[in-house]
Amino acid sequence: MKAVVTVMLKQGVLDPQGAAVQSALGSMGFDGVSGVRQGKVIELELADGTSEAQVNEMCEKLLANTVIESYRVEMSAVGESA
Template structure:
C-alpha cells in the first residue's frame, strides 16, 4: 500500500522559500504569479492494513510540524 502525505505551511505563516520562488519566476519573465506557497510531498510504502489513523500519527509525531504546518493524507 502507498500513501502520499502533503505538508504545507499553515495560512499566515511566512513562507520565505515560496517568496524566493515567486521572485525568481518574476526575474525569469514569468508574469502574473501573484503568490507561491511551497510544501513537501512524502511518499510512504506501507504494509497492507496500515490505517489512516496510523499514518496520521506518523504525521503528528514526525512528518509534519503541526504548530506551523498542516497535512493531508492520500492513499494511492
C-alpha cells in the same frame, strides 16, 4: 499500501522559500504569478493493514510540525495513483 502525505505551511506563516521562488519567476519574466507556497510530498510504502489513522499519527509525531504546518493524507493500493 501506499500513502502520499502533502505537508504545507499554514496560512499566515511566513514562507521565505515561496517568496524566493515567486521573485525568481518574476525575474524570469513570469509576471502572472501572484503567490507561491512551497511544501513537501512524502511517499510511504506501507504494510498491508496499515490504517490511515496510523499514517495520521506518523504525521502528528514526525512528518509535520503541526504548530506551523498542515498535512493531507491520500491512501491507495500499490499500483493505483493516490
